[in-house]
Amino acid sequence: MAKEFIPTRVFYEPGVLDYPLGKTLVQHFRQLEIPITPTTSHNRVIGIPSKNATEAFREAKRTLVIGVRRSKTFQSCKPSAHYQLPLVTSCPGMCEYCYLATTLGKKPYVRVYVNLEEILDIASKLIQERLPEITQFEGAATSDPLPVEHYTGALKQTIEFFGQEPNGRFRFVTKYTEVDSLLDAQHEGHTRFRFSLNCDEVVHKFEHLTPSPEDRIIAAGKVLNAEYPLGFIIAPIFRFHGWKEAYRRLLERSADELAKRAPSGWSSDQLTLEFISHRFTLKAKANILTVFPNSSLPMAEDERKFKYGQFGYGKYIYKQEEMEELREFFQEQAKCYFPLAHVEYFI
Numbered sequence: 001m002a003k004e005f006i007p008t009r010v011f012y013e014p015g016v017l018d019y020p021l022g023k024t025l026v027q028h029f030r031q032l033e034i035p036i037t038p039t040t041s042h043n044r045v046i047g048i049p050s051k052n053a054t055e056a057f058r059e060a061k062r063t064l065v066i067g068v069r070r071s072k073t074f075q076s077c078k079p080s081a082h083y084q085l086p087l088v089t090s091c092p093g094m095c096e097y098c099y100l101a102t103t104l105g106k107k108p109y110v111r112v113y114v115n116l117e118e119i120l121d122i123a124s125k126l127i128q129e130r131l132p133e134i135t136q137f138e139g140a141a142t143s144d145p146l147p148v149e150h151y152t153g154a155l156k157q158t159i160e161f162f163g164q165e166p167n168g169r170f171r172f173v174t175k176y177t178e179v180d181s182l183l184d185a186q187h188e189g190h191t192r193f194r195f196s197l198n199c200d201e202v203v204h205k206f207e208h209l210t211p212s213p214e215d216r217i218i219a220a221g222k223v224l225n226a227e228y229p230l231g232f233i234i235a236p237i238f239r240f241h242g243w244k245e246a247y248r249r250l251l252e253r254s255a256d257e258l259a260k261r262a263p264s265g266w267s268s269d270q271l272t273l274e275f276i277s278h279r280f281t282l283k284a285k286a287n288i289l290t291v292f293p294n295s296s297l298p299m300a301e302d303e304r305k306f307k308y309g310q311f312g313y314g315k316y317i318y319k320q321e322e323m324e325e326l327r328e329f330f331q332e333q334a335k336c337y338f339p340l341a342h343v344e345y346f347i
């Protein structure tokens with residue numbers, strides 16, 4: 001089981017001391033006697049041990065960098081939302097297939113930003129620009145924001161910001177379970193809290209330093225009980241000996257817990273489901289094997305179908321008949337356990 005994230009070392013940009021949260025964090029880590037060092041930029045941190053790629057990655061994931069986010073706009077986040085909302089970058093987990101391992105390259109260390117008011121001001125501006133439309137923001141495009149929430153409180157503040165925004169909606173996804181501080185947030189139903197789930201077999205093998213599926217399901221029940229709109233992302237879905245039974249059990253257990261914890265009047269039509277089958281690019285495969293040389297992730301190109309993607313990055317997905325079987329299976333399971341849920345997509 002994953003424990004609360006405590007970094008081995010901390011870096012901070014001196015500019016964070018101009019913000020109350022920055023001062024508090026620096027003081028907090030000094031009191032904990034965790035080595036804390038100034039760095040000129042949160043984009044360029046020197047001093048993380050790195051004898052080889054595996055150590056560099058592991059140590060970076062144990063490193064927290066406190067910075068000021070200077071960018072004056074957000075990147076777009078099609079198709080799941082209009083914009084990314086950058087509260088955190090990276091995450092202390094070590095999932096072998098994490099797409100951030102590819103996109104963050106040599107900077108997988110965990111970054112938090114102390115100028116939250118300025119970040120939320122940008123969100124306000126973007127909401128205004130799209131009126132009278134509703135604007136959606138995704139809080140987990142470059143991170144899992146929950147493991148550092150006990151330090152920053154940024155998610156709670158953001159959730160409450162959106163609670164007051166009639167024309168803004170927030171969503172994020174997490175594999176973590178420390179949800180208690182968010183249960184009393186004034187969310188007004190404007191934040192969709194999604195949990196990334198997988199079966200025990202997959203989590204145990206590939207999602208190092210993350211909570212068990214059982215703990216995630218229990219956390220989802222608490223979140224539902226707090227009347228948040230809820231979603232599950234089942235990803236990445238693998239085919240392996242016994243996969244149908246493993247995923248069936250996962251969905252059955254999730255449905256049981258939700259039934260126990262649902263507030264009165266809740267029905268599964270308020271739940272969203274997203275299904276993503278396992279896929280990889282050659283670039284991701286090379287990165288994964290550099291950091292996890294003994295990885296047993298199934299990444300044999302000849303067992304997959306090549307699908308051309310944008311920008312020349314084709315991906316290897318399951319073969320067509322396997323994909324069809326996956327799709328049918330998950331549609332049936334969704335119907336069985338969450339008959340009214342909105343299946344956003346299966347890919």
Ligand code: SF4
Nearest residue numbers: 091093094095098144
């Ligand atoms: S929990 Fe999510 S963000 Fe963190 S390493 Fe795993 S896949 Fe990546």
